Amino acid sequence: SQQGEEDPQALSIQEGENATMNCSYKTSINNLQWYRQNSGRGLVHLILIRSNEREKHSGRLRVTLDTSKKSSSLLITASRAADTASYFCATSTNAGKSTFGDGTTLTVKP
Amino acid sequence: DTEVTQTPKHLVMGMTNKKSLKCEQHMGHRAMYWYKQKAKKPPELMFVYSYEKLSINESVPSRFSPECPNSSLLNLHLHALQPEDSALYLCASSQFDREKQFFGPGTRLTVL
Numbered sequence: 001s002q003q004g005e006e007d008p009q010a011l012s013i014q015e016g017e018n019a020t021m022n023c024s025y026k027t028s029i030n031n032l033q034w035y036r037q038n039s040g041r042g043l044v045h046l047i048l049i050r051s052n053e054r055e056k057h058s059g060r061l062r063v064t065l066d067t068s069k070k071s072s073s074l075l076i077t078a079s080r081a082a083d084t085a086s087y088f089c090a091t092s093t094n095a096g097k098s099t100f101g102d103g104t105t106l107t108v109k110p
Numbered sequence: 111d112t113e114v115t116q117t118p119k120h121l122v123m124g125m126t127n128k129k130s131l132k133c134e135q136h137m138g139h140r141a142m143y144w145y146k147q148k149a150k151k152p153p154e155l156m157f158v159y160s161y162e163k164l165s166i167n168e169s170v171p172s173r174f175s176p177e178c179p180n181s182s183l184l185n186l187h188l189h190a191l192q193p194e195d196s197a198l199y200l201c202a203s204s205q206f207d208r209e210k211q212f213f214g215p216g217t218r219l220t221v222l
């Protein structure tokens with residue numbers, strides 16, 4: 001299976017609620033990144049967290065990284081309909097190889 | 111200019127055709143990437159160029175041939191593809207490898 005596995009595969013929430021997605025990976029990493037993709041188009045970078053960091057914030061996004069458990073989580077607070085998209089974690093190794101997780105499809109209902 | 115452009119947006123080709131995908135960025139990034147993405151699947155890394163040199167080839171079949179003519183351009187030459195190669199091909203760039211990547215909109219390829 002791929003380096004990154006995400007859960008849940010799909011998440012449906014109401015506008016204003018928080019959304020949490022989790023990512024697990026298997027090998028040592030240099031950093032972990034989260035991306036958003038709308039309807040099979042190009043991906044948009046959201047946030048990067050390095051292997052020596054534990055938590056990072058950017059606007060309504062909060063990312064945590066636990067290298068001992070090889071896992072990360074993405075929290076989107078106060079969700080909006082415009083947040084509806086697929087979200088992928090991507091690990092980057094010291095050799096420069098990127099591996100994407102299977103993704104979480106988020107639906108935010110107005 | 112903070113975008114990655116890809117041409118063409120759509121491409122339909124036969125199994126005997128030769129075609130090329132083109133990717134361009136003018137952000138001064140020194141790493142460029144090709145990914146393949148099938149429907150409802152994550153992007154899969156194909157190639158990485160760092161400082162115009164091929165640094166990673168993820169065991170991609172030789173019918174896909176990458177080329178990096180200069181630091182702003184990345185091509186993917188296609189020859190004798192199979193129907194299962196139909197996918198969205200995404201190009202990305204980053205300031206250096208391992209850093210955050212900027213993605214183009216992709217080329218949707220259909221092989222008949």
